[in-house]
Amino acid sequence: MSDYLLALRAIFKRDMIMYFRYPVNVVFNIFEPFVWMLPVYFLARSFMVGGENLGFEAYSGTTDFVSFWIIGGIMSFYINSVMWGMGFSLKNEMWLGVIETNWLTSAPVLVQLIGRSLWGLALTTFNGSAALLIAWKLFGFSFDGQIIPALLTMVPMLIGLYGLGFGLAAVVLISNDANNVIDISSFIIRTFSGQEFPVTVLPRVLMAFSLILPVTYAFDAVRGYLIGTRTLLPMVQEQLILLAVMALFVSVGYAVFRRVERSVRTAGNLGHH
Amino acid sequence: MSSVITVFPAVWAVARREFKMFFRYPSWFISLIIWPSLFPIGYIFVCKALAGPNGESLSTYASYSGTTDYISYILIGTFMWMWLNVMLWGFGQALRTEQIRGTLESNWLAPLQKWFLLLGSSVYDMLRWMMFMVIAGIEFYFIFGFRVQGSLWLMLLVVLLSIPSIYGVGMVFASLVLWAKQANTPVNVVRGVMMVFTGMTYPIAVLPQWMQAVSRYLPLTHSIEAARAVAAGSGLKAISGNVEYLLISGVILFILGFAGFGRTERIISQHGSLGHH
Numbered sequence: 001m002s003d004y005l006l007a008l009r010a011i012f013k014r015d016m017i018m019y020f021r022y023p024v025n026v027v028f029n030i031f032e033p034f035v036w037m038l039p040v041y042f043l044a045r046s047f048m049v050g051g052e053n054l055g056f057e058a059y060s061g062t063t064d065f066v067s068f069w070i071i072g073g074i075m076s077f078y079i080n081s082v083m084w085g086m087g088f089s090l091k092n093e094m095w096l097g098v099i100e101t102n103w104l105t106s107a108p109v110l111v112q113l114i115g116r117s118l119w120g121l122a123l124t125t126f127n128g129s130a131a132l133l134i135a136w137k138l139f140g141f142s143f144d145g146q147i148i149p150a151l152l153t154m155v156p157m158l159i160g161l162y163g164l165g166f167g168l169a170a171v172v173l174i175s176n177d178a179n180n181v182i183d184i185s186s187f188i189i190r191t192f193s194g195q196e197f198p199v200t201v202l203p204r205v206l207m208a209f210s211l212i213l214p215v216t217y218a219f220d221a222v223r224g225y226l227i228g229t230r231t232l233l234p235m236v237q238e239q240l241i242l243l244a245v246m247a248l249f250v251s252v253g254y255a256v257f258r259r260v261e262r263s264v265r266t267a268g269n270l271g272h273h
Numbered sequence: 274m275s276s277v278i279t280v281f282p283a284v285w286a287v288a289r290r291e292f293k294m295f296f297r298y299p300s301w302f303i304s305l306i307i308w309p310s311l312f313p314i315g316y317i318f319v320c321k322a323l324a325g326p327n328g329e330s331l332s333t334y335a336s337y338s339g340t341t342d343y344i345s346y347i348l349i350g351t352f353m354w355m356w357l358n359v360m361l362w363g364f365g366q367a368l369r370t371e372q373i374r375g376t377l378e379s380n381w382l383a384p385l386q387k388w389f390l391l392l393g394s395s396v397y398d399m400l401r402w403m404m405f406m407v408i409a410g411i412e413f414y415f416i417f418g419f420r421v422q423g424s425l426w427l428m429l430l431v432v433l434l435s436i437p438s439i440y441g442v443g444m445v446f447a448s449l450v451l452w453a454k455q456a457n458t459p460v461n462v463v464r465g466v467m468m469v470f471t472g473m474t475y476p477i478a479v480l481p482q483w484m485q486a487v488s489r490y491l492p493l494t495h496s497i498e499a500a501r502a503v504a505a506g507s508g509l510k511a512i513s514g515n516v517e518y519l520l521i522s523g524v525i526l527f528i529l530g531f532a533g534f535g536r537t538e539r540i541i542s543q544h545g546s547l548g549h550h
Contacts, residue, residue: 024454024458028459028461028462032461032462040319043316043475046333046337047323047324047333054325054330055323055328055330055331058327065322095374096373175300180304184303196315197315197318197321197322198322
């Protein structure tokens with residue numbers, strides 16, 4: 001176990017060094033939260049009646065669309081971070097020509113994959129905090145709900161996402177393509193789980209799809225706790241769904257990745273891209 | 274100076290190489306089909322939620338935008354933005370990917386003006402974008418019921434006039450990527466800034482005065498504005514101001530793009546840092 005922690009620490013440190021090696025990243029990352037928040041803020045303004053989003057209240061139970069959106073946005077940072085961190089890292093290592101060498105080390109591939117997401121998560125936490133600060137100061141973001149249950153709700157979502165990340169990494173190994181696989185899947189998950197709007201606005205077919213996605217319940221419960229929106233189900237039921245899906249995703253994702261890993265090792269095409 | 278005879282085969286060779294790689298990864302086809310309707314759909318549902326179940330907030334939106342048809346409004350804005358996005362990734366990644374693969378220096382040694390390498394990949398981007406435009410048109414028509422009330426030829430003119438400025442921005446961007454040795458973050462920021470200032474999903478009338486002033490300088494604002502006006506049935510006279518701005522800014526940005534890339538090329542060659550990443 002301590003060997004694994006050592007490997008995780010080494011990967012985290014390597015990714016951090018590489019990140020700071022490109023100062024432009026650091027500078028631009030400071031501006032990024034603004035860039036993603038402003039369009040939605042102005043879109044909300046174009047629908048405001050007397051300074052409030054009254055139309056939105058009928059769907060969600062709150063007129064505070066900006067806070068609704070910011071909570072979804074920050075949770076999505078984490079979804080993106082895990083999916084890109086695990087899926088894209090493999091493609092990047094293929095390009096750099098180091099994937100075969102890394103797989104020859106004694107650190108298990110799954111540990112390496114998890115390690116590749118850690119720096120992204122740390123950065124996401126920093127960016128998310130900056131976004132919250134900006135949103136609070138400039139856009140009137142506020143919440144008066146329960147923060148601890150909200151954070152606890154996010155834990156099974158994140159662990160479940162790791163399972164999904166294993167599955168995605170397997171798809172990247174098979175297709176040798178990361179950008180489209182990750183971009184499309186993360187966009188679909190985020191959009192139809194209600195990152196930006198209450199899923200009750202969706203037509204029936206799309207709403208049925210959104211109710212299959214576990215992240216829908218995470219968005220819904222966290223907003224319910226923080227800003228008191230109307231939830232789809234009682235929040236305890238939503239948390240139970242998340243726990244069940246977490247176990248399912250991790251076990252299925254793990255099994256799929258191991259199978260694909262064996263297959264590429266046997267075929268000897270790991271480094272092909 | 275490279276002669277025309279050597280230039281065309283070189284440009285075509287680069288474009289052909291890009292196409293070969295494109296066909297090698299079938300998932301790119303899926304993205305070409307999915308993105309035109311997937312990208313705007315989130316914004317459309319946000320508008321639907323903000324408007325309310327009975328459209329109670331639509332009148333405010335109409336007072337800013339001049340229309341209650343937020344679907345067409347968003348489709349045009351997101352379409353033009355997606356075009357810029359494709360170009361930014363294309364120009365940005367063209368050289369950056371070669372740096373990572375370790376092939377940029379060897380390609381740089383070819384006896385050609387270096388911007389022909391960019392031109393080759395932009396020919397590929399252009400052809401890919403044309404496919405994207407056709408697919409988007411079909412999907413917008415059948416999925417969202419989008420109809421152009423004005424002249425389709427005028428719409429095509431707006432698109433054609435937007436090409437020089439978008440390519441100019443792309444060339445400036447390629448230089449930036451060579452300097453910064455990073456493509457992802459600069460793309461995210463530049464496309465994000467365009468998203469904020471050009472009124473991709475909302476009328477720029479909701480922006481504060483200073484932001485509206487900035488947005489008037491961006492060619493994409495004029496492209497989106499002109500395309501929306503034509504879609505709503507306006508003629509050439511109504512968009513003449515936008516057309517003039519696109520013509521002038523296109524020439525300026527194109528020249529700036531070439532000059533900036535030439536200068537970057539010289540400096541990077543002198544420093545010997547071309548292959549560094």
